Amino acid sequence: MRAPTVIFQVTAIGKNSGALGETVRSVLYWVRRTPRLAFRYLIWVVVEPEGFARSPALYEEFRSWGVEVMVVPGAYRTPLGTTGKARALEFACERRRALGLSNSSVWVYHQDEETCVGQDTLIGISEFVEAGRHLIGTGVILYPLDWTGIPSHVQELTRSYDDFRVLDSMTMPGNPTTGFHGSHFLARADVEDDAGWDAIGYAPAEDLMFEARVRARFGSVFGVLKGFAYEKGAFSVRDQLQQRRRWVHGVLHAVHRASGLSLRRRLTVAYSGLSWFSALPSVAILVASLGLHYGPILELTGVFTGFIWVSMVLAYLEGYRLHAEYIPRTASLAHLALLGVIGALIDVVAPWYALLTRPSTSDFIPKDRPAARSVRRARATPDVLTPRRIGAPSFRLSSVALVGEIPEPWE
Amino acid sequence: MAARSRNLETAVESIEHELARATDELAFVRSRDDDRRSDPENDPPTARRPPGDPSRAGVDLDRTVARSDRGRFSAAPSAGTSTSEGGRFDRFTVARYNRTMGQVHARRRTVARLVLAAAALISLGLVTLAVLAHEPEPPVWLAVLPVIWMVPVPFFVLAFRGTHRVLRAVQFVLPEES
Numbered sequence: 076m077r078a079p080t081v082i083f084q085v086t087a088i089g090k091n092s093g094a095l096g097e098t099v100r101s102v103l104y105w106v107r108r109t110p111r112l113a114f115r116y117l118i119w120v121v122v123e124p125e126g127f128a129r130s131p132a133l134y135e136e137f138r139s140w141g142v143e144v145m146v147v148p149g150a151y152r153t154p155l156g157t158t159g160k161a162r163a164l165e166f167a168c169e170r171r172r173a174l175g176l177s178n179s180s181v182w183v184y185h186q187d188e189e190t191c192v193g194q195d196t197l198i199g200i201s202e203f204v205e206a207g208r209h210l211i212g213t214g215v216i217l218y219p220l221d222w223t224g225i226p227s228h229v230q231e232l233t234r235s236y237d238d239f240r241v242l243d244s245m246t247m248p249g250n251p252t253t254g255f256h257g258s259h260f261l262a263r264a265d266v267e268d269d270a271g272w273d274a275i276g277y278a279p280a281e282d283l284m285f286e287a288r289v290r291a292r293f294g295s296v297f298g299v300l301k302g303f304a305y306e307k308g309a310f311s312v313r314d315q316l317q318q319r320r321r322w323v324h325g326v327l328h329a330v331h332r333a334s335g336l337s338l339r340r341r342l343t344v345a346y347s348g349l350s351w352f353s354a355l356p357s358v359a360i361l362v363a364s365l366g367l368h369y370g371p372i373l374e375l376t377g378v379f380t381g382f383i384w385v386s387m388v389l390a391y392l393e394g395y396r397l398h399a400e401y402i403p404r405t406a407s408l409a410h411l412a413l414l415g416v417i418g419a420l421i422d423v424v425a426p427w428y429a430l431l432t433r434p435s436t437s438d439f440i441p442k443d444r445p446a447a448r449s450v451r452r453a454r455a456t457p458d459v460l461t462p463r464r465i466g467a468p469s470f471r472l473s474s475v476a477l478v479g480e481i482p483e484p485w486e
Numbered sequence: 487m488a489a490r491s492r493n494l495e496t497a498v499e500s501i502e503h504e505l506a507r508a509t510d511e512l513a514f515v516r517s518r519d520d521d522r523r524s525d526p527e528n529d530p531p532t533a534r535r536p537p538g539d540p541s542r543a544g545v546d547l548d549r550t551v552a553r554s555d556r557g558r559f560s561a562a563p564s565a566g567t568s569t570s571e572g573g574r575f576d577r578f579t580v581a582r583y584n585r586t587m588g589q590v591h592a593r594r595r596t597v598a599r600l601v602l603a604a605a606a607l608i609s610l611g612l613v614t615l616a617v618l619a620h621e622p623e624p625p626v627w628l629a630v631l632p633v634i635w636m637v638p639v640p641f642f643v644l645a646f647r648g649t650h651r652v653l654r655a656v657q658f659v660l661p662e663e664s
Contacts, residue, residue, distance in 0.1 A: 101575035193578020198660045220574065236649075242656070243648030252644050299656050303586075305578055350638035357638075360631045369632045370624040373616035376632045379639045381608030385601050386642045393597065397590065400582050 079180045079204045081114045082171075082264070086163050087188035089126020092133045093443035094189040094307070097220075099142060101191035101305075109197045113205040114182070118142040119170075121163050124149050145170065153273045160257075161281035164272040171264055181264035189442040190258045191220060191305040199302025200261055209298025211289060213245065213260035214238070219401035220307035221444050227315035229411060230418025231308035232394030233387075245297045249339065250290065253347045257282035259304035266293060274335070280325025283344065287336050305401075307442060312421050314440050319425030320432065323351070327429070352430075354423040391415050580662050587658040594653045601646070 083102045087095060099118060106116055120134070120142055127134055127146045134144045145167065153165045171177045182204050186192075203212045215238040218231035241254030260282075270288040272281055289296065309315040326348040330341055395411070406414065623629075 097575070101578075104575060105578075191575045191578070193575055193580075193583065195578060195580045195583035195660055198580055202660070237645070239649040239652050240645040243652040244644075246652070247648075252641060252648065299652070299658075301658055301660055302580075303578070303583055305575065347641065350641040353634050353637040356634050360634060363631075367628060367631075368621050368624055370621045370629055371616070372624075372629045372632050373619075373621070374613055376635050377612030377616050378609050379636060380612055381610075382601075382605035382646075383635070383639065383642050384608060385605040386646060389597070389601055393590070397586060400586050401577065 077180060079114045079182055080117060080176070081182045081184055081200060081204060081261075082117045082119050082176070083184050083186060083192075084119045084121060084167060085186045085188060085190070086121045086160060086167065087123075087126065088439070089120075089122030089134075089188070090129055090439060091188045091442040092126075092130035095120070095122075096133055096137075098186055098188055098191050099137060099140070101193070103140060105192055105194050105197050109194050112197055112201045114201055119145060119167065121145045121147060121167050123147055123163065155273045155275050157272065157274045157281075158277045159279065159281070161272040161274055161278045161284075164281065164285075168268040168271055171268055177264050177268040179263060179265050182261055183264050183267055184261045185258055186304070187258040187306065189220065189306050190216075193303065193305060195302035196259075196304055197302070199300050203261055203298065203300050210263045210266045210293060210296035211260065211286075212298045212300035213242070213256045214300035214302060214304065215242070215397070216256065216259050216304045216306050217398055217401055218306050218308045219398055220305055221310075222307075222398075222402040224402075224406050224411070224414065225308075225311070226414045226418035226421065227310070227312055228308040228418075229391070229414040230315065230422060232398060232415075233390035234394070235397045236390045236394040242299050245286070246295070246299065248295045249343070250286070251343055253283070253344050255282055255286040258306070259300070261300055262289075266296070278325075278328065279321055280329045283325060283329050284335055287340050291335070291337070310441055310445055312417070315418070315421050316425055316428060318440050319422060320429040323348070323426045323429035326351075348426070351422075352426045355427050358423060387419075580660050584659050584662060591653060591658060594650060598646075598650050 085095065085098055089095060099120065102116075102118055106112065118141070120137055122134070122144070124146055127144075137144050147163045147166045151162070151166055153162055157165065167183075168177070171181070171183075182200075184200055199214060203209070215235060217235050218228065222228055238256075240252060241256065244250050244252040244254035266289060267285075270285060270292055272278075272285055274281070274284055278284055286297075309318055326344060329336060330345045330348065336344070391412075
């Protein structure tokens, strides 16, 4: 019986080269130190030309490790003309089809540029593909990388605990609370390539659309992927705000413009969005209650308020407990609570900020450690790329030629 | 003529590709042997090899794969060239994962009961305050404002139910190396 193949596919712009390098190394490190995995593996790094141009030396190094580096040609167009990450993902689908890798014995594990894997991730993947009961799987993501305990990091604790809600919703028919991930998910290659990522124009919520398409075409084929993935939070509240803005634009796009969503899905997505949007007015109404008198209505709302408050606090507490083995305790509990409140306020404001600003395809969230960024910038200067350095064997160059034009920043 | 030329180019490309993969494979096999000799902790690096005859690795896999692409399956990254030093990810072990998930799983009932009890207490307190306050009827437009607080209630209820359902139904623990 043949062993399945898992493609570890990192799809990114490629500008966060430090994070990307660590992600790839984490895969290489753990596949060699995890016995009895039930799969073979390939590593694909799919980046945009501007990302490649920023650190060509790193990508050459990747190639020397056997990693398949694919630079999505600037001229590449999908049939429906999608842009952004969906375009790169569709490009990878086409490559798989062309290479004969779009079949039931190949799986694709999707990673963002900062999605490190651990031994647990690999064993979870191994179990999942060996069982073969589900066609798509996703799991819990922790955010311990580069943890500094700033508000945007504390806020991410809640996302990890919320992943259990995501897993439940995703495995239920109809995905009632709209749960899915854009990274740390595993898809059988033929299923992914059949559903595809193409959409008309810019699709900021490509993961949501993909999940909806798979569900519509294959039914409820989603399962739980055991093992964590390890990512990192935004390095500033500004970055956190930008990141959330992109998500909100994704939700709004899905509700208003996405043609592939059924009415029912649109309604559930719209309701999830509405819940998020209601946070800021809720806080405002709470503050206003100090001066205004809402009267007997409070006797009704008071019944549910306790549950909402406790649920929110629980997400921080359980999120912290999930991370307890992975992050240093950098502050007292009271200090953490304060940081959590600040992080939460950013999330409260984010949807309205998104509503008042235009979607942008050029939003770039730095994921390289601020201290490391300046060092790497110095390292990545073109003088590193001497002809000897880039004079890789011809087969490397031919494999580059397979995926299209590569910008030549050394010229 | 142009078509033939294109076919020829494709064929050359495929051969080059296979050669590349074969080179990688050779490098991997050699470095694996080197690793075995030098670093017993690395053994066995089975991830890129299915059970079976090693000499057949990368050949006898999916028969639907085009002949020219079969070698791709043996495209294991050259072993150990850059990964001899563990990064921060070397802390991400199965044992640590199992401990974390085991604790989450073990306390799920307690957490659920505490949540419900705390929510009930807070709600009771708030409702009592609202009743005792004997506030006058506000204008309708003002009275509907707190209804906005109710918008996310179904979402939170579903999230709570779903979280505990998935924790109950799924055994998250992974097998550990003996």
